[in-house]
Amino acid sequence: MPGVDVVPLGESDxxxxxxxxxxxxxxxxxxDWRRLLRLEPAGAFKARAGSEDAGIACAxxxxxxxxxxxxxxxxxxxxxxxxxxxxxACLGFAASRAVPTVKLDSVLGVEPFYERFGFRxxxxxxRFHRDGGGSPADAEPLxxxxxxxxxxxxxxxxxxxxxxxxxxxxxxxxxxxFVVRDGPRIRGYALARLGGARSFLGPCxxxxxxxxxxxxxVRTVLGTFPGERxxxxxxxxHPATARLFRDLGFEEVKPSTRMWRGARLEEGRWAFAASxxxxx
Numbered sequence: 537m538p539g540v541d542v543v544p545l546g547e548s549d550x551x552x553x554x555x556x557x558x559x560x561x562x563x564x565x566x567x568d569w570r571r572l573l574r575l576e577p578a579g580a581f582k583a584r585a586g587s588e589d590a591g592i593a594c595a596x597x598x599x600x601x602x603x604x605x606x607x608x609x610x611x612x613x614x615x616x617x618x619x620x621x622x623x624x625a626c627l628g629f630a631a632s633r634a635v636p637t638v639k640l641d642s643v644l645g646v647e648p649f650y651e652r653f654g655f656r657x658x659x660x661x662x663r664f665h666r667d668g669g670g671s672p673a674d675a676e677p678l679x680x681x682x683x684x685x686x687x688x689x690x691x692x693x694x695x696x697x698x699x700x701x702x703x704x705x706x707x708x709x710x711x712x713x714f715v716v717r718d719g720p721r722i723r724g725y726a727l728a729r730l731g732g733a734r735s736f737l738g739p740c741x742x743x744x745x746x747x748x749x750x751x752x753x754v755r756t757v758l759g760t761f762p763g764e765r766x767x768x769x770x771x772x773x774h775p776a777t778a779r780l781f782r783d784l785g786f787e788e789v790k791p792s793t794r795m796w797r798g799a800r801l802e803e804g805r806w807a808f809a810a811s812x813x814x815x816x
Contacts, residue, residue: 538585538587539585540584540585540590540616542581542583542584542622542625544580544581544582545580546573549582549589550566550570550573552582552589553569553606556591556592557569557606559608560608560643563732563734563767564731565730565732568731568732568814572594572606572814572815575701575704575815576594579594579602579629580592580594581593581625581626581629583613585616585618588613589610590612590613590618591610591613591619592607592608593605593606593608593622593626594606594814595629595638596701596814597629597635598635598696599696599697600636600637600695601635601638601639601801601816602629602630602633602637602639603639603640603814604623604626604640605640605641605813605814606814607619607622607623607640619649623653624653635798636798636799637798637801638797639658639794639795639797639801641769641792641793641794642655642792642793644790644791644792644793647793647795653797655795655796656795656796656797657794658773658795659772660772660791660793660794661770661772661793661794661810661813662770662778662788663767663768663769663788663789663790663791663792664767664782664789665766665767665768665786665787665789666766666768666781666785666786667763667765667766668757668758668760668761668766669759669762670755670758671755671759672758672759672760673751674716674752674756675714675724675726675752675753676715676716677711677713677714678706678710678715680710682715682722683702683703683706685722686702686715686725687699689722689741690702690725693741693807694741694803694804694807694816695802695804696803698811698816701811701815702739702811708729709727709729709730712727712728712729712757712761714726714753714756714760716742716752716753723742723746724742724743724753725739725740725741725742725753726739726750726753726754726757726809727740727811728757728766733765734765734767735761735764735765735766735767736766736768737754738768739811740753740808740809741806741807742806743806744774744776744805747776747780750808751780754781754784758784768786769810769813770809770810772794773802777808777809780808
């Protein structure tokens with residue numbers, strides 16, 4: 537049996553990434569893959585078993601937390617130490633960035649594998665689908681001058697700095713960024729982006745003491761892009777978040793499990809929808 541080697545995952549490996557994520561039904565597009573590599577090229581890995589590609593895994597680091605994502609081992613190579621080699625590479629990357637917390641979304645049933653590496657279950661990571669439609673609410677487009685204010689609002693709400701991800705998404709999809717304001721102050725925002733078979737709605741971050749803010753943001757995204765097929769990743773830590781999407785006609789589909797390792801970092805009640813399972 538050949539040994540397992542972990543090497544960098546690069547642009548020339550994107551077909552491999554697409555094949556594996558398509559097989560899992562993750563709605564990942566080629567543009568999504570390219571964006572992930574641009575955001576954190578040093579955190580992308582593939583495993584080789586002899587002369588064959590056996591699996592992939594990636595991580596992205598922020599100031600206080602790293603997210604492991606895209607962890608897939610090819611069916612023929614499971615049970616041969618490939619997953620262990622990949623998760624150890626991602627944890628080594630997180631350690632090199634000196635972040636105290638590592639998080640991930642586990643496929644259901646795979647939680648015991650991650651528990652062997654010190655991860656603990658945090659909450660269900662819920663998934664919802666819905667087609668766009670209806671009348672847009674009163675959320676407004678993000679102004680080009682508000683990028684810094686948006687990043688500061690997000691950082692205060694989720695308790696870590698993901699401004700480079702937000703900047704990348706807003707630059708790529710400037711017509712899919714919406715805010716609710718109270719005078720000059722941002723009270724909530726939502727971003728959306730084109731994806732594979734479905735577009736993605738998220739992040740959506742809003743004042744939890746006024747659910748009408750998050751509702752206005754989601755209604756505006758749906759109403760602005762009628763007929764577009766959306767998916768959303770909803771933290772299961774607060775029941776009100778899932779209830780909002782159910783009340784708006786979203787269908788709940790198979791969830792995953794949010795897990796964490798290291799120092800506990802609670803993301804707060806403001807996060808109604810995640811950026812994605814890949815980026816938190």
